[in-house]
Amino acid sequence: MFIDKAVINLKAGKGGDGAVAFRREKYVPAGGPAGGDGGKGGNIVFVVDEGMKTLMDFRYKRNYKAEHGGDGKNKNMFGKDGEDMVLKVPPGTLIKDEKTGQILADLTDKNKRVIIARGGNGGKGNSHFATATRQAPNFAIAGEVGEEKTVILELKLIADVGLVGFPNVGKSTLLSVVTSATPKIANYHFTTLAPNLGVVTTKYGDNFVLADIPGLIEGAHEGTGLGHAFLRHVERTKLLIHVIDVAGVEDRNPIEDFDKINEELRLYNLNLTDKPQIVAANKMDIPGAEENLEKLKSVLKEKAIEVFPISAATRKGIDDLMVYAAKRLKEIEESRPIVTEAPEEEKIYRFNPEEEKLFTITRDNDTYIVEGKFVERLVNSTNFDDMDSLAYFQKVLRKRGIIDELKEMGIKDGDMVKIDSIEFEYYD
Missing domain, CATH: 2.70.210.12 (GTP1/OBG domain)
Incomplete structure (x- = not known):
């Protein structure tokens, strides 16, 4: 899992x-x-x-x-x-x-x-x-x-290559035949409810990590389905393989599917539109796929996107697809480093000890309760049977502003002060 x-x-x-x-x-x-x-x-x-x-x-x-x-x-x-x-x-x-x-x-x-x-x-x-x-x-x-x-x-998820596409287009099947991953595969939507990872080794010995990003649907950028949970995994991949049901099973239109998925990526994060893509035209073993393939190639030729006709079920064309993906990865890594910083709106927090208040004082009738890790440590460090230690304890209370804050809260001589496990009467 x-x-x-x-x-x-x-x-x-x-x-x-x-x-x-x-x-x-x-x-x-x-x-x-x-x-x-x-x-x-x-x-x-x-x-x-x-x-x-x-x-x-x-x-x-x-x-x-x-x-x-x-x-x-x-x-x-x-x-x-x-x-x-x-x-x-x-x-x-x-x-x-x-x-x-x-x-x-x-x-x-x-x-x-x-x-x-x-x-x-x-x-x-x-x-x-x-x-x-x-x-x-x-x-x-x-x-x-x-x-x-x-x-x-x-x-x-950081994977070199991410498989994207509508549910039930064959992404999980493709992952299972090119890696040792064993994703759950069935003929219904949202079979995959979490990304699956596998390592691809091409026939030339090149390796890369491939992730099956769960099926996207229209409205995913707004969180529809499990949209946000799925889309965030696309952000850090270096290359996308867009799997399309080119046979048009379930009355799908391959060209419309391509446009809809890319629109969801664009609406979620504009930077995803610049991420390199390869199209895997899947289900070529089904009648009617050849005609749709030519239409798809014609449209994507203008976008300079390579289209590979494959059949995940019969493994036809898969070796060529993986070899090309490994080649594109090398080109991408050599031409531009992948930016992996946190998004601009999410600032990484750096601890500043001054931001932590050393103590808090609350009042319960005539008892003033001083709390905080600092005062607990001070009490644990004090030998109340030793005058020198007691004098040091009182000096620190004044130096750290505890006495001043007690005065601002209206403490009077004879009122009780409780610090950690000790209680004493206050006298100025």
């Missing part, structure tokens, strides 16, 4: 906590602070793997966690950095933030790597907080929490 969309949860590693330690050498009876810093938490990294063709792996596992950083140690020894978690995805994978819909990455290039969830920085050991008046600090800073987010993986 072809899976082109998955929703997964990511949690980068937490930074290791800084250590509280003191020198205890034999000949240093009053050694100073020697607590080391915590290691950095592991990132969650996505990397392009050209050997992957689907997002199937992400269907069965939805939660991914990177390794935490190690805690700091005595003798100013740093904790070990957490290992990154590397997730492999097929070329053409878009990564979107589920909450905002913003594009975080557009992965198309071979071996491209991008960090989607960053691990937290390690905390500082107590050796960082020694001053002339505070020579034996009994506190350290906890490691930062790693980024946590839910993302949508969306695969825009």
